[in-house]
Amino acid sequence: MSARQNIALALGLLVVLAAIPLLTSSRYVLGQFILFFIWFGVVTQWNLVFGVAGIFSLAQMMIFAVGGYASAMLAFHLQWAMWLTVIVGGCAAVVTSTVIGFATLRLRGAYVALLTLAIAAAMQALIIADTDCLSFETGTCITLTGGASGLSRFGDFGFRELLGYRSAVLGEYYLGLLLITVGSAFAFLIINSPLGHAFRALRDNSACAAARGIDRIKYQVMVFSLAGFFSGLLGGFYAGHFNAIGPSILDFSTLLFLLTSMIVGGVGRFWGPLAGCAAMMLFDELLMGLEEWRAVGLGVFTVVAVILFPQGIVGFLESGELRRIGSQLTGLSAQIHHFVKKAPGQ
Amino acid sequence: NKNATAASGDPIPIGCMTGLSGWPAAEALETKRGFEMAIDEINAMGGILGRPLEGHVIDTKNPSAESVTGAASRLIDRYGVHAIVNGHNIGSQNAEYEPVADAGVIYIHTNTLISHRHVIESDPERYYGIFMGDPAEYWYGPGWLRFAAHLRDTGQWKPRNNKVALIAGSSDYSITIIKAAEQTAADFGWDIVIGPEIVKTPTTEWGPVLAKLREADPALLLHSHLAAGDIAQFMRQFRQDPTQTLIYFPWGPLQAAFREIGGADVEGVIGSTVMGLLEDDMGRSFQSAYDKRYDLDPGGTGAISGCVPYGLLHHYAVAAAVAGGTGEPGDYEQNRRISQVLKRFPFRTVFGSIKYHPEWQSAVPYPDLEENDPSLGMPHLFYQVQDHTQQPKLIAPVPYDANDFQLPAWLS
Amino acid sequence: MRDDVLKLDGLSAGYGKVLVLRDISFRVSEGSVVGIIGPNGHGKTTLLNTICGFVSASSGTIELDGGHLTGLAPHQVAARGVVHIPQGDLIFPDLSIYENLLMGAYLEPDGAVQARRLASVFAMFPKLEERQAQMASTLSGGERRMLGIGRGLMRESRIMLIDEPSLGLAPIVVEQIYDTLKELKSQGRTIVLVEENPSRVVDFADEIFLIDNGEIVWSGQASEMEENENILETYLGG
Amino acid sequence: MNADVRAPLLSCQNVTKRFGALTAVDALSFDVGAGEVLGIGGPNGAGKTTLFDVMSGVVPASSGRIEFLGQDITWLPPYRICAAGLARTFQLNAAFDSLTTLENVLCSAYFGRREVTLPKLAYDRETKDRVDGIIESTGLASVRKRRADSLTVLQRKQLMIACALATEPALLLLDEPVGGLNPKEIDQTIDLIQRVRTEWSTTIVVIEHVMRCLVALCDRVMIMHHGRKIYEGSAAGVGTDPQVVEVYLGQWAAHRLQHLIAEQQTHA
């Protein structure tokens, strides 16, 4: 697809998403969309590191959590406004992400995956084991990170006061939409800029890239830093939206769900995260009725999806299947056009 | 005849959220069963003012803020439930309170979290409909220290020193319990020598912890690790070279797996629950009805989890009937009335009395909160494994204590 | 008339929807050497890859000794006695030279035969013997090529497909390789050879096929080729 | 021009590269003068590619010193060496496989010409124009939009040269630029290299086993063996050096080489 087609498709989607609250006021539907925005946004940034730059980093949820925790802690302990803490959270995530970029510099493939996973697991373990009380309020111990029970009720984006409790979700919906729009536009710009080419060049052949003037250290660290900011912002948005954050955000199962979304959608492709997250969340939703068999259904779906679409859903669509259908459609529309033009004459 | 009393009229949708497809699956299934059993019983008795209840059970996967919030919104939006009644969804951090409070429906759960109280107190007007059907996990800690002091003071057990060791698993509950014990230990005359030591869940190799324990040699151990298999392994390894320590685990010893895996090594251990099926007529008849209905081995552990939504839903039904009917989402007035009734009238069910604290909106514990009237508090039940082939014996509090405390074999 | 070992009939093949080979038919008779030449990127490698099963034919048939190869997986084709020495080497990077060579004899369970062949490969490329334990991934371009060819010689074949044997090799080694090929030819082996250097092919092959744009545009005896200077001129230059 | 008066553009002194017990490049010293074309030959495994690797910084030297444009580049990382004006091609036809031809060249042009502190979000006009020119003159115009992994051998070789040129090198190292090509294509490539030399006034070092190419292109030839220099001089002398013939050329190739040189001289 050309850049123009991509932009047209993106704008179309944006209009549709912006119109959703007009079609339904169901808090559940909007809530699921907000969750979709969060996961989609996170996967988009992850895709920059994992797919575009080809670095097997599994630190994404940790970077997200740093953003979330930083905003939550500032809001909780210092009573800062969420709008502010979210930005600080984004910056904290950039710092963390950059450090991870440095730590993984000398590593390749599975070794990167393990190092990042270990860092994330260590962070979770440290949070859970955080039991040193900063203060005792109403008989309970308040710790820096909230420990195993996490932090909650530290404030939100003010939509509740502004729009009332029931419409607050609307505000958060549009805030989420704004975040993913900006985040995706950012990812799109990066992927199609010299920087994006440098990332891909390093992934394809790092020795050759070095000989063409591309400094691996610099750009690897850079891709981590860039992907960190929106991940952190989204972490803060998550914290503000749910008004809670806890160590379960670092659970392996969430990470795997998102990793699966990325791969099912199509690794390294701009539309991959969107297709993957949408497919996984939609399917999970459809399986709701299966109760205890729901996880079985999701597992089977995952296996079948990678078998049927080894290049991801987007890869499958790009591989010609869609083009075939598309050309049939344009053929059809040409015929209709032809017919319509002819009709009045007769 | 039966049909005469059976409910007719518009069904009342009632929700239940539980992690059927996640790690809590085993208990979640019992939650679902207890919920459905209560609905059938209530409907057979005529429903709420003649309207039958219609249950909607929804899966919360591995409970987390997003999945439980989503489940609550879905129940309200999609099914328009008038109430949500279930067991616990640990990990949600009370985030689901928001959609529930927005809709104003009644929500009764047993998340067993001390933070429930803080939420309610922060805005009683907003959270009027949200109740925690059991006392917070917090009470396990002080409850055990009080009970141990009682054993000491009544001479049933003569500790060699006043040292206590505190060990916890890496879960929210476990840590809150241990922190509560840490804060109150001194009040009961105990001196903390180990801990709180937090061990990752799961842990099955206890050597390093036991080495510390053997060095410190405390008279009392509170081990708030919750996984039955893990603590059974602890006991097996402890008994290889035991110290003169009275050992307590909250909740874990009540599970069949604890005795199955630990065998004779677990005899003498004390466990407790702040909410549990009583061994009285009411409890026993529930147990047998439950086991029969779901074709379970008689006397199994399923009913212990199943009784939770069962009792809570009955309480709700009675309260709604007294208040003149249920309230749909948005009907704040009616739901407020139900909330008033729930707080006003304690309800005796298969796990004791549900008496909601007027400000905290959670069940009042007995006797931990210095509540001396068992009809006004939910009993914190203490059990001792006396024979590993049998269910643990209920040894406290009065008047539910059918059995006596026995000095564990390793305490000479 | 000798028997046909390999028979291609109306073979077309390509990548995705792009056809690279169109309607290729020819026979290779027992003990003969067939040379395939043609401009770069016009399908020579694709032809060999189609025979050995890497690329699937979109139409047409491939027969080996009267049995079908079309549609078989590469390892099945190999098991029928097709040895392919591919253009891109396809060595096992993290096996040693020695292990790479042994892999060449995977279908040859007899240890004594293996040892004999190994000795002859080592005799041809003493460098490989010297460096037996070196990881294949660290070899120089030419050494990789030697390894690729050596590995192909580790097994008995009904037909050998060789893609550009002289690529990246020092002139003296090229000489040696052609000597070996000539020896194989004299032993009656059947060989299909793709080579960029027409003078080599003319020297060595019995029959030559010129592939242009996926089609056979000329075929004939090597001797006819020399006479037909303008064909060489048009397609391959000096 | 005379080779002696040209100031050395690149000078290698005692460059050594060891891999464990193996010395791939052994205390090698040589100069390359501005504007000249130096050919390198030698048996397989002689250390030619390794020499390029060391010069371009892809692998670090074990010892020795490399000076380029008066600057010591021995320990510089490859991307700095590239920015300094030394570009190379690879023996195994390396390219960025998932990028198109155009993107490959653009990317090299953007990052390789000078050190980029902070990349912009789009390529500038000047780079794009320059890249268009290079694609045109290297004969890749018809495959601008094709992914690099679907190119033919010849096109990949052209692409590598195009990418290297896009970095605007003062010195271009070519590793077997005509290996695997047929005579016609070899001539085309020789022609391209000659144009590079004149139009971009680039100094060139070329590794090649095809003697025809060395003879046609080089002012001077160096033959390596076991990491050492065994011959340095005119292309004409290669075929007559007994050691070179013995370890590298063999009788037949030596003979052909003589033939070629004679032919060239009659042409001239």
Next chain:
Amino acid sequence: MTVLDSVLQILVSGITLGGMYAVSAIGLALLWGVMGMLNMAHGSLIAIGAYASVFAVGYLGGTWYLGLPAAMIVGCLAGVLLYFATARWMVGSGQFEMNIIIATVGVAIVVKSLLIIGFTGYPQRQPFALEGGIYLGNVLVPYQTMLIVCVAIILMMALSWLLKATRMGRAIRATAQSQKAAALMGIPAERIYLQVMVIAGVLAAISGVLISSTANTSPSLGEVTMLKVFIICVVAGLGNIPGTILISFALAVLEAAIQYALSAKWAFPLLLGIAVMILIWRPYGLFGAARIRKV
């Protein structure tokens, strides 16, 4: 309790844990370290083995030692099924490495849910267990621990030998490096994957039976040690099988020592910290060699 006793206790605990890690690592080291196929369903195979034994003995009423052969048979079947659910469709495709991770994640989710549905989520008693042990001072070394350690070492050695010295082992390594080149040699890549997954299934099932008597037979058995086992494989250097055993014991003893000396809450984070440091210092693991790819 003397200091010596404490030290002994730490050592015995470390060795018990180490044996558990080593034995859990075996099948994984084969599939991941050697074949480059990260099998996220490895933990499921372990759990399947443990439950096969529980089922054969506890539900069908076999003698306790029959649990092991039962588990091996079921492990073999599980390997076959795993192959047909995942690798069968992916061998030879470009995205193999990544897709196989996701496919096995899917399988792991399915297996765990099915185990929960079939056996409930509560832990059960593993009938295959050696009772008793030998006292070293006041410290008991259980027979089960000794069995686990011996089995781990023997299996690892056997695996090492298989891979290094046999035709099949070479074919396995060759297929892992290039499925295309292997096919050219006449090696059926699919069959190699099937064989290897069956071997991994059997090995994992054996480890499941062995460790579940000390680590609880529950549907998440195997899963809980997975992260540590991943770390062990990587710290040792992927594909280095003797190194994997060594690191299993080293890290486990370290873990036990930290638990004792500092506090249990630091054991896991510190262990991870050490792993991170080792990787930064030696990017290919302690015993691994860098992979060289020429351009």
